Amino acid sequence: MKKILVTGGLGFIGSHVVVELQNKGFNVVIIDNLSNSRIEVLENITSITGIKPDFYQIDLRAKVDVQNFFQDNSIDGIIHFAAFKAVGESVEKPLEYYENNIGSLVYLLQEISDRKISNFIFSSSCTVYGQAEDLPITERAQIKQPESPYGNTKKIGEEIIKDACGAYDINAIALRYFNPIGAHDSVKIGELPLGVPQNLIPYITQTAIGIREQLSVFGDDYPTADGTAIRDYIHVVDLAKAHVLALQRLLDKKNNQNFEVFNVGTGKGSSVMEVINTFERVSGKPLNYKIVERRQGDITAAYADTTSANEILGWKSEKTLEEALLSSWKWQQKQ
Numbered sequence: 498m499k500k501i502l503v504t505g506g507l508g509f510i511g512s513h514v515v516v517e518l519q520n521k522g523f524n525v526v527i528i529d530n531l532s533n534s535r536i537e538v539l540e541n542i543t544s545i546t547g548i549k550p551d552f553y554q555i556d557l558r559a560k561v562d563v564q565n566f567f568q569d570n571s572i573d574g575i576i577h578f579a580a581f582k583a584v585g586e587s588v589e590k591p592l593e594y595y596e597n598n599i600g601s602l603v604y605l606l607q608e609i610s611d612r613k614i615s616n617f618i619f620s621s622s623c624t625v626y627g628q629a630e631d632l633p634i635t636e637r638a639q640i641k642q643p644e645s646p647y648g649n650t651k652k653i654g655e656e657i658i659k660d661a662c663g664a665y666d667i668n669a670i671a672l673r674y675f676n677p678i679g680a681h682d683s684v685k686i687g688e689l690p691l692g693v694p695q696n697l698i699p700y701i702t703q704t705a706i707g708i709r710e711q712l713s714v715f716g717d718d719y720p721t722a723d724g725t726a727i728r729d730y731i732h733v734v735d736l737a738k739a740h741v742l743a744l745q746r747l748l749d750k751k752n753n754q755n756f757e758v759f760n761v762g763t764g765k766g767s768s769v770m771e772v773i774n775t776f777e778r779v780s781g782k783p784l785n786y787k788i789v790e791r792r793q794g795d796i797t798a799a800y801a802d803t804t805s806a807n808e809i810l811g812w813k814s815e816k817t818l819e820e821a822l823l824s825s826w827k828w829q830q831k832q
């Protein structure tokens with residue numbers, strides 16, 4: 498049974514990937530420093546799969562703890578989520594983002610190269626494309642100077658990994674997520690935004706349940722059909738399955754290069770108003786919102802060309818926007 502380390506495995510996407518890995522028979526060990534996640538997620542994962550993952554509360558910036566972990570655990574592959582991920586916060590605290598997101602990555606890669614661990618999956622983001630010239634966005638699209646230090650840590654992270662793969666015997670895949678939304682069908686794991694949600698879907702569900710007074714729609718003067726910005730909203734369970742297929746590709750040594758990149762999205766763009774209307778329809782809850790100024794740094798439109806993931810990974814998103822929004826709503830009702 499292959500032993501897979503999932504860093505940030507108690508987080509939103511990480512926890513869903515742990516469940517899918519266990520479903521596929523992998524032995525999963527989690528490292529998480531609980532800075533942006535809750536320990537009860539460990540029990541919730543266990544209650545879904547019946548298997549309790551090993552858990553180490555380690556901060557990946559603590560180099561000695563990372564070394565000790567790898568002395569005690571023989572790892573066959575790593576899926577690396579652990580990072581700070583709030584776009585707005587990264588603008589206020591850039592050095593914390595570079596120290597944490599880049600520092601942790603370098604320590605991890607040093608251990609991996611020292612111990613000849615060669616399978617590494619990196620959580621990247623479509624934010625590296627900025628506003629792409631052409632839509633849908635392919636992996637060959639130009640990488641732009643991201644709008645935020647958070648986005649820059651993903652761009653730099655990919656570059657560091659690529660150099661490490663070239664210099665050491667590491668094989669890696671970076672998955673560039675579009676907009677992850679939704680929650681597990683069991684309603685036992687989902688998104689747990691701490692504080693005021695930055696992202697659209699948790700803000701919508703918190704408004705619908707009465708935690709937030711009103712949703713602000715950031716701009717309706719974009720050059721789109723209804724004036725609101727377009728994104729590619731992908732169900733987190735579909736996204737999680739892409740990680741298992743990417744890991745299996747490396748374990749089976751099917752990768753063509755030592756560093757590969759895949760966009761992971763539905764391939765379909767939805768505007769903010771379309772999301773609001775769809776949410777109202779699936780939840781039966783009218784949403785209180787108002788149109789306000791654009792948010793600084795937002796782009797007009799982004800949605801994925803998923804040909805590479807479809808044809809090379811053998812992965813395709815299955816769940817609809819309706820299913821994803823309904824799962825988010827059920828999750829919110831349970832909080």
Ligand code: WQD
Pocket residue numbers: 582584622623624675676677695696697698700712713714715716726727728769792795
């Ligand atoms: C989606 C759309 C907003 C909130 C970011 C990161 C990306 C990933 C996902 C981490 C935009 C609009 C939002 C609100 C709104 N994060 N919106 N009112 O900005 O596309 O992507 O989060 O990995 O890397 O870049 O996601 O959910 O913040 O915004 O109108 O209260 O909803 O303007 O058009 P975004 P988002």
